[in-house]
Amino acid sequence: MLDIQMLRTNMEAVVAALQSRGMAFDPTEFQALEAERKALQTRTQELQARRNSLSKQIGMLKGKGEDASAVMAEVGGLGDELKANEQALSNLLARLEAVLSGLPNMPHETVPVGTSEADNVEILRWGSPREFDFTPRDHVDIGAGLGGLDFEAAVKLSGSRFAVMRSGVARLHRALAQFMLDVHTREHGYTEIYVPYLVNEASMFGTGQLPKFEEDLFSVPRGEDGRFYLIPTSEVPVTNMVRGQLLAADELPMKFVGHTPCFRSEAGSYGRDTRGMIRQHQFDKVELVRIERPEDSWTALEELVGHAESILQRLGLPYRKLALCTGDMGFSAAKTYDLEVWLPAQDTYREISSCSNCGDFQARRMQARVRNAQGKNEFLHTLNGSGLAVGRTLVAVLENYQQADGAVVVPEALIPWMGGVERIEPVGKTA
RNA sequence: GGAAGCGUGGCCGAGUGGUUGAAGGCAGCGGUCUUGAAAACCGCCAGGGGUUUACGCCCCUCGUGAGUUCGAAUCUCACCGCUUCCGCCA
Numbered sequence: 001m002l003d004i005q006m007l008r009t010n011m012e013a014v015v016a017a018l019q020s021r022g023m024a025f026d027p028t029e030f031q032a033l034e035a036e037r038k039a040l041q042t043r044t045q046e047l048q049a050r051r052n053s054l055s056k057q058i059g060m061l062k063g064k065g066e067d068a069s070a071v072m073a074e075v076g077g078l079g080d081e082l083k084a085n086e087q088a089l090s091n092l093l094a095r096l097e098a099v100l101s102g103l104p105n106m107p108h109e110t111v112p113v114g115t116s117e118a119d120n121v122e123i124l125r126w127g128s129p130r131e132f133d134f135t136p137r138d139h140v141d142i143g144a145g146l147g148g149l150d151f152e153a154a155v156k157l158s159g160s161r162f163a164v165m166r167s168g169v170a171r172l173h174r175a176l177a178q179f180m181l182d183v184h185t186r187e188h189g190y191t192e193i194y195v196p197y198l199v200n201e202a203s204m205f206g207t208g209q210l211p212k213f214e215e216d217l218f219s220v221p222r223g224e225d226g227r228f229y230l231i232p233t234s235e236v237p238v239t240n241m242v243r244g245q246l247l248a249a250d251e252l253p254m255k256f257v258g259h260t261p262c263f264r265s266e267a268g269s270y271g272r273d274t275r276g277m278i279r280q281h282q283f284d285k286v287e288l289v290r291i292e293r294p295e296d297s298w299t300a301l302e303e304l305v306g307h308a309e310s311i312l313q314r315l316g317l318p319y320r321k322l323a324l325c326t327g328d329m330g331f332s333a334a335k336t337y338d339l340e341v342w343l344p345a346q347d348t349y350r351e352i353s354s355c356s357n358c359g360d361f362q363a364r365r366m367q368a369r370v371r372n373a374q375g376k377n378e379f380l381h382t383l384n385g386s387g388l389a390v391g392r393t394l395v396a397v398l399e400n401y402q403q404a405d406g407a408v409v410v411p412e413a414l415i416p417w418m419g420g421v422e423r424i425e426p427v428g429k430t431a
Numbered sequence: 432g433g434a435a436g437c438g439u440g441g442c443c444g445a446g447u448g449g450u451u452g453a454a455g456g457c458a459g460c461g462g463u464c465u466u467g468a469a470a471a472c473c474g475c476c477a478g479g480g481g482u483u484u485a486c487g488c489c490c491c492u493c494g495u496g497a498g499u500u501c502g503a504a505u506c507u508c509a510c511c512g513c514u515u516c517c518g519c520c521a
Contacts, residue, residue: 038481038482041480041481041490042481042482044490045480045481045482045489045490045491046489046490048489048490048491049488049489049490051501051502052489052490052502054501054502055449055501055502056449056450056502057501058449058501058502059449059450059501059502060449060450062449063449063450068501071501072501073501074501075501075502076501078501079501223510245441246441246478247441248441248458248459367479369478371441371459375459375460375476377478
């Protein structure tokens, strides 16, 4: 959520910032509501002040045993107008809130301006794609050859965009998640956290999924008209840990790493990435979340991306790092780096991690604050990044480490998490 | 699922209709004392919002939302959550 003061005092900057994201924001509705709000709020508060002082008089008169009926009659006359004004004001504030909660974050000044992913800026490439002396197959064929990936079974169980993994591939998937968790907790100083996969509406609002992106979420009914939402990323429950809290400065930073499944309806992506595990309704992700003092968040973002990169490096997976342009960033982000891993079968880089500093945008929605060194309360900053998407990492390992005979070599760094297994053999050969 | 109790400021905890936005304690901040620290003592200290050049003035907030009343932390109802007991259960 943007600061309403910003919209009141510097609307041009807001309009320009949203424009750079490709969002045409017409401020006239907001400004009309705001003018109305000012008049209504002033009037309402006058009436409230009058009622309060008259009521106080009544208390004093009665305390002295004097007659208060005249004053009571006067204050009684205020009732209808006051009630009407309070109601109107509350409606108006709700409408302002609705406008405000639908506006995305303002990009940081260092974010490249652009309209689509074509304008993202490549910052670096790490590793070089392997030269194959055979035609590399994609992970679907490799997985089938290993007897480890079964999309037909998943269709039977659930439908499209799900996967069943077996034997060595399932083991590899588990090993990757464990490996990531261990690296981030042991070497990068993150605290492991386990969180609910079903969350309430307030949590989804806090991180910015609601109210605007409900169609991307799965939900289950709960009670009369309530519902749980399935998390689309553990960013939601983990970040919301600090919702409604006022923290002491020395409680920050908080660095969390969580491994959860993620659920996305993928509405609006019909026909995209229909083959394989790239785009699923359910996938696992190891997520890094940092709760930071405002002055530290930009350093923290660079550090966070580095932590995600380190996983790719240890696995020996070639990747590139992009700074997303204004037009390609997510709703809550002030700045985002994407990491894209090399997929030989697609002969291209594909997103495997997205690391963002949300600044105070989520904190304002969550009312999450920190008492700074000067004793002032301010909104803290939140960051999150994939470290990494486990399913896509599995795809990358299968494709980059495939052998001519159909086997897949386990990346050296991962062998301890595979119980010493160095190769996953195709079915027909010894497993 | 049934029964009972409870939800107050950063934390703990008093407060059952009227100058109570709220005693007291802890934490924090400033000071006295001390070579320094601790202890002791003194003072300050809820959050959000409106308005004002400013001093200030005003409004809202005691889990959330409705209601009763001239006036609600305090009374009523609903919802949410927590605790204990019973039932069920990985």
